[in-house]
Amino acid sequence: MINAGKNMDWWRKARFGMFIHWGLYSLAGGWWEGREVPFPSEWIMKNGKIPLKDYKKQAGLFNPIKFDAREWVKIAKQTGMKYIVVTAKHHDGFAMYHTKVSPYNIADATPFGRDPIRELAEACRAEGVVFCIYYSQMQDWEHPDGAGNTWDFPDEDKKDFGRYIEERVKPQLHELLTNYGPVGIMWFDTPYEMPKKYCEEIADFVRGIQPQCLINSRIGYGLGDYRSMGDNSIPVASYPHDWETPMTLNDSWGFKEGDDNWKLPETLLRMLVDINGNGGNFLLNVGPDALGVIPDRCVKILKTLGDWLKVNGESIYETTPAPDFPYVLNWGGFTARENRLYMHVFQWPESPYEILVYTFKTKVKNAYFLSDKSKTPIKVLQTYESGRDEYRMRVLLPEKPIDSLDTVIVLELE
Ligand code: FHN
Known part of the structure; x- marks a missing residue:
């Protein structure tokens, strides 16, 4: 990757982080008007072709009164995770922080009225966990010029992607990088066919405000500091650059009612070792529900991992691949x-x-x-x-x- 070496120290030592997908989609939980919409739950708006005006109505009902940032960060810490990457804006375009750029945000549009990203940033600082932000830079199904929403905004010729970058992406990134303290990683996603010019502009923009902030490879065009592997995919051999595997705990990233396909602690631990043993980081996802609670089952699995790491963490943190060890081992x-x-x-x-x-x-x-x-x-x-x-x-x-x-x-x- 591009800047390999720069500011990578904390990240290389960390080896294990928590991904959090939380947004308006957590309220629908994968179901719309009594019908299950195919996986994953954070894609419900697109997979269900839900009109924006209907999807937006969820904001009036979104009131996660049980949300406790300290509790989430403590769960991550007790699991032995060293950093948290939380969705500040996913593809649906709804900001989970108090943005002044658009009223479509949790502080202004919901009865909850708080800024969870601020609370999480503060809790992370208090607990010594590195605070990182996920931001969907290309897909935005709320902005008429953002990518992805072809049912509300079908006329591609009318779209001005550059306007979306100037009006929405840069001002929001500016807020996220100036109002919430140091950000460990700005985690971008699905750049797909985004023109190189915008990817470069965004990368420069982030580095211009917080030069120490890492950028993952899903910024596009090899502009990131490290490589995000495909979702749930673990390379079978070591890879010559810094890399990370994002992994779901069950099948969906966002909370999905009825998705009980939880991975077993032993499976997850084997993944952690396979990933670390090949030089990568493991970014394991949780999908809190609409009340702001990380599901019980998920907490139990994480606790088992955390208990193991309390005893055996020395063999995970700050480790590198074993030199001269090219064989796949069955044991x-x-x-x-x-x-x-x-x-x-x-x-x-x-x-x-x-x-x-x-x-x-x-x-x-x-x-x-x-x-x-x-x-x-x-x-x-x-x-x-x-x-x-x-x-x-x-x-x-x-x-x-x-x-x-x-x-x-x-x-x-x-
Ligand atoms: O489309 C997203 C998906 O919803 C989720 O956020 C994952 C996490 O890596 N990234 C995209 C698909 O790769």
Whole structure:
């Protein structure tokens, strides 16, 4: 990516963040006039071709009285997430903050009347979590010149995309970058066929106001600081630039009534390790409901991850891919930090309870379970293979795993 290196330090150390999709669509929850509109819920307006005048009426009913920014940030923190990316404006064009650019915003158009983005920014600062903003720069289904709304504004010839950028995007970005303190990432989305000129202008505009603010690759044309992989997609090998995988916890990004396809904690943990082990960050999404509550089931899953990270976080944060380790491993994977390699064992071996590891160029001087404070040594039998100039090791394990999710073994290298 373009600016790789610049300001990436905090991001590279973080490894795990929370994505939050929350907007007017959370009220409909994927259903319109008694009919389920196909996934995902934040696309309900477009997928259901809902006329803007009808969709807008939801604002009068949107009153998330249970919203508590501190609570959300605490959930993220207890899960071990180091940054939060929250939707300030998604494709529907409704601003979830108090913008003066348009009355179509949560503070002016709803009975709630508050500015959740401000409250979240403050809560993040208080809790030491990096505050980041999602902004849909191309699609805006409310602005007549924005992209995507072909049912209310069918006449493409009448659209002036440049006017939308000047009237809506830049003034809103200006507000978001000047009224809410330092922003860790300005997270853009779906640039599709957006002309390069506007992408460059927006990137320069953001950097002109907050030079330290990172921009993800969905700004388009390789102008970002790091690569956002496709939604829910994890590359199978390490990638030569900084990258991040955005992932849903169930199937929808926004809250969807009846979407119970929750991923299991063990699945998510394996994803976290696979992503970190290949040098990426994991941005895991939650979709709070219309009252402002992160669903219970979701909180429970996150708590399991958080409990594991409290014990094993050393093997995740600030890690890099393990050097010289090109093989796909069926038992789990590696992360690395300084002179330590972390073996994440998801699949415990059957008798004789040992894992064979090779291709290490350096000898292991000590091995122990990360959760074992006394660091009782684990037996590792090592043989040097001069032909291949590497060590072949047998890591001898007890019969049962120490952790039912992922047992981490530290290999301290000489
Ligand atoms: O269209 C959006 C979608 O609603 C969601 O915000 C995801 C998150 O990465 N991004 C787009 C699709 O890639």
